[in-house]
Amino acid sequence: MKILLTGIHGQVGSAISRRLPSYATVLAPPRSELDLADLVAVRKWMHQEQPDLVINAAAYTAVDKAEQEPDVAFLLNAELPHCLSQCLAEWQGALVHYSTDYVFDGTRIQGGYTEDEPPHPLGIYGKSKRQGEVLLMESEAPVLIFRTSWVYSLHGRNFLKTMLKLGQERDELRIVNDQWGAPTWAGSIAEATIAVLQKVLTDGLPVNAAVRPYSGLYHMTNGGSTSWYSFTQRIFEQCRYTTHLVPISSAEYPSPVIRPANSRLDNGKLARTFEVRLPDWEVALDQCLSGLSGNSE
Numbered sequence: 055m056k057i058l059l060t061g062i063h064g065q066v067g068s069a070i071s072r073r074l075p076s077y078a079t080v081l082a083p084p085r086s087e088l089d090l091a092d093l094v095a096v097r098k099w100m101h102q103e104q105p106d107l108v109i110n111a112a113a114y115t116a117v118d119k120a121e122q123e124p125d126v127a128f129l130l131n132a133e134l135p136h137c138l139s140q141c142l143a144e145w146q147g148a149l150v151h152y153s154t155d156y157v158f159d160g161t162r163i164q165g166g167y168t169e170d171e172p173p174h175p176l177g178i179y180g181k182s183k184r185q186g187e188v189l190l191m192e193s194e195a196p197v198l199i200f201r202t203s204w205v206y207s208l209h210g211r212n213f214l215k216t217m218l219k220l221g222q223e224r225d226e227l228r229i230v231n232d233q234w235g236a237p238t239w240a241g242s243i244a245e246a247t248i249a250v251l252q253k254v255l256t257d258g259l260p261v262n263a264a265v266r267p268y269s270g271l272y273h274m275t276n277g278g279s280t281s282w283y284s285f286t287q288r289i290f291e292q293c294r295y296t297t298h299l300v301p302i303s304s305a306e307y308p309s310p311v312i313r314p315a316n317s318r319l320d321n322g323k324l325a326r327t328f329e330v331r332l333p334d335w336e337v338a339l340d341q342c343l344s345g346l347s348g349n350s351e
């Protein structure tokens with residue numbers, strides 16, 4: 055099986071690259087070799103290589119900056135996955151794609167959003183990711199779309215890395231305490247993705263035929279939920295940082311984009327369909343932080 059993995063240097067892409075089975079031929083051109091914003095080059099590359107499966111971990115993920123760069127955000131988050139799926143349909147391939155809790159406005163009062171609840175994104179990033187979902191759901195190639203949330207790892211730019219740095223520099227930090235969601239370790243997303251693929255691709259069918267019955271949206275986050283403030287408390291406890299943490303409201307932390315207050319995603323469909331469950335967020339955080347003393351994740 056030939057797999058194209060995009061976004062190899064991103065959080066999720068790099069975690070996946072470390073876990074892909076050795077029987078697969080994995081092609082993972084970095085940006086310097088294939089600019090994914092150049093759809094002509096992407097089409098040419100796809101036709102040359104004709105991968106059976108594309109795992110699209112590349113995306114435009116700068117939530118605030120997207121407000122100034124809507125064209126680039128829509129190109130990477132909507133047109134690129136659409137282009138990949140159109141190519142894959144030509145040779146019976148399949149796509150794995152990632153989306154986000156930011157397709158919702160976060161006004162749900164309690165519990166987590168299910169896959170069949172109507173999205174209502176608040177900013178350009180969420181709108182561009184939602185547009186990607188819509189285009190993929192209409193596409194001919196089968197696609198597994200995994201919506202995740204609050205992604206972090208020891209690799210790349212993310213909330214955990216920022217807190218690990220600020221915790222060493224500051225005596226006091228003010229952290230938002232009225233947004234709720236599941237911090238999700240990129241390693242857990244990678245493990246769950248591989249587990250789903252192992253389940254789906256076991257019976258010797260061509261990739262396209264094997265994935266088609268499962269084609270659709272799935273929520274994939276670590277279990278449980280917390281606020282950014284409580285997440286930070288846990289990070290600092292585990293790292294024995296003594297920085298004083300002050301809980302604040304979103305209104306006290308102005309940003310160009312309103313973040314969903316309730317980012318919780320219900321993972322029931324993933325568990326029912328594939329028997330795949332991600333660890334609770336506290337367990338995943340410990341797994342990730344154990345990498346501080348050893349491996350690079």
Ligand SMILES: NC(=O)c1ccc[n+]([C@@H]2O[C@H](COP(=O)([O-])OP(=O)(O)OC[C@H]3O[C@@H](n4cnc5c(N)ncnc54)[C@H](OP(=O)(O)O)[C@@H]3O)[C@@H](O)[C@H]2O)c1
Pocket residue numbers: 060061062063064065066067084085088089090091092110111112113114115130151152153154155183201202203204205206210211
């Ligand atoms: N981060 C989160 O909190 C979060 C939350 C919910 C959902 N998600 C979704 O999860 C998925 C993975 O996110 P992530 O956090 O792993 O993203 P990330 O760390 O920002 O990585 C994105 C990757 O996309 C690549 N990329 C962007 N534009 C490119 C271009 N023009 N050509 C080639 N490569 C390009 C980047 O390449 P470079 O390394 O060269 O920059 C990078 O490797 C995305 O679909 C994202 O929307 C993320």
